[in-house]
Amino acid sequence: MTDVATPQTPDTTEGSESNGGPLDFLKRVWDRIDTTNALVLPALAxxxxxxxxxxxxxxxxxxxxxxxxxxxxxxxxxxxxxxxxxxxxxSLKGFNETLVATTPLLLAGLAVAITFRAGMFNIGGTGQMLMGGLFSVWVGFTMSGPGILQVPLAVLAGMVGGMLWGIIPGFLKARAGVHEVISTIMLNFIASSFVLWVLKTNAFRREGRQDPISKLVDDEGRLPRLFGFLGRPELRAHTGFLIAICAAIFFWWLLERTTLGFEIRAQGANPHAARYAGMKPGFLIIVTFAMAGGFAGLAGATEVIGTQGRATQTFAGGIGFDAIAVALLGRSTPVGTVLAALLFGAxxxxxxxxxxxxxxxxxxxxxxxxxxxxxxxxxxxxxxxxxxxxxxxxxxxxxxxxxx
Structure with missing residues (x-):
């Protein structure tokens, strides 16, 4: 019996795609774009x-x-x-002002983004910023010594102040089931009133002033200017921007390279499955809010010892709420949050x-x-x-x- 070769029909699929022209190629690429990507949806928005x-x-x-x-x-x-x-x-001055505005937005945006990734909503960025700034400015005007010691201590104090304030809504949610939206909103009001009271005390209020404004931070306690070597005082960008970038890198490392970060993401994706897998939701809630408060506290610290040099009741402005938009635009990812903060600062x-x-x-x-x-x-x-x-x-x- 003679084998008869069956004619093979040439596969022209790939060839037909290549003959469609550049417009068809671009259309195929566009059709394959996944809008869950952290950059596509914000770009369209x-x-x-x-x-x-x-x-x-x-x-x-x-x-x-x-x-x-x-x-x-x-x-x-x-x-x-x-x-x-x-x-x-x-322009150099305009770019400096962009960096000045970006710094607290990025840090506060990370404070919102980390709770988003854990399936929670942190509206308490303003209060956490205020407490962080209060702690930081106290170190700034009470300490005397070389800046290489004073500045890190002031930054650390701001982070600790924000963390302590952030732990409160985390504890209330983990132990008493208090929804974080309610607790963080109320804590914003409490922080604002507390800061107002503290700034009126003799320990904080600037000499010769009756309005609630703190003493000035010593020059040695201020964050160094990024472009100070140019000798132009109007260039206000400071090393707080570098702190914010380092915080974003830490945010990425935490979520993508640590067990704790995996558990935070698992808690956000499915808290019931995370609990079934042996994770401790109460612990994760408290730790997440503590880190969120730390990020926001750093934002407050960079404002008072970097940009303004003193604390007032309103130094946080609307940054805490703008941070929600930054985290949403950045899809709660490290790179996306950096780009969103830079856009809003611009x-x-x-x-x-x-x-x-x-x-x-x-x-x-x-x-x-x-x-x-x-x-x-x-x-x-x-x-x-x-x-x-x-x-x-x-x-x-x-x-x-x-x-x-």
């Missing part, structure tokens, strides 16, 4: 916010709209975005130049930040608008229910 910002800028110039000066409106839009990014990155720094040069209100920055967070919280909307195909994309961190 940022792009969407900037596009909507175009219409906001246009509507802010009512006179030109009434005159039908569409060319002038386009010029205003281009100039506004140009000034926004030039003021943030393309918007804050560049917004000033945008207003001065173009007259566009700096409130546009607040609108952009709000839109970014809104779009981050709606990944399905982003996939629909941008026609991105992905399976298994989620809205971000999930949180336990009340009393869990």
């Amino acid at each position: 940022l792009a969407s916010a900037l596009i909507i910002g175009i219409f906001v800028i246009a509507l802010s110039d009512i006179d030109r709209i009434q005159d039908g000066d569409w060319g002038g409106i386009v010029t205003t839009i281009i100039d506004a975005y140009r000034a926004l990014f030039e003021g943030a990155f393309f 918007l804050q720094s560049g917004g000033q130049k945008m207003q001065v040069e173009t007259g566009v209100p700096v409130d546009l920055v607040l609108i952009l930040r709000a839109l970014i967070v809104l779009f981050i919280a709606a990944p399905q909307l982003m996939k629909f608008v941008w026609r991105v195909k992905a399976e298994g994309a989620t809205a971000g961190p999930s949180f336990g229910g009340w009393g869990e």
